[in-house]
Amino acid sequence: MKKLVWAITSPKVTRLPGFIHPVLRLVYEMHFGAIRVWHTFWNVLYCYPLFQGRCAKIGRNVSIDLMPFVTGPVQIHIGNDVWMGGNISIASGRIMDAPQLIIRDHSQLNWNATIVVNREVIIEEYVRISWNCSISDSDGHPR
DSSP, X not given: OHHXXXXXXXXXXXXXXXXXXXXXXXXXXXXXXXXXXXXXXXXXXXXXXXXXXXXXXXXXXXXXXXXXXXXXSOEEEEOSSOEEOSSOEEEOXXXXXXXXXXXXXXXXEOTTOEEEOSSEEEEOTTOEEOTTOEEESSOSOOO
């Protein structure tokens, strides 16, 4: 019974004949090519306009992989030639009246970056924020 459950939950990959590999490789590349085309279409017509509407100021040549998740009343100012990866979170706890996130020219925020803004966070020019990095200007306590 244990072997039967293992065989059903962990199936083995069967080896295919060599002559079919070029065809499957083409289908594989077409699959990911279609995903890239859809992703670009989705960003240009949906994500970019929505995120621009959320920003107080946005520069030229800003590129985002996926729309950042923004919560709270933070004002976002983005400079020119900024690249933002996917799954970026920008949050504000509203300790001060007008929290601001300022991202200057030629900066990069990589995937899974989290920025918590309670007063002001400034990312200077030519700065690269690493993957899975968290930045905060306070510990979240009002005192």
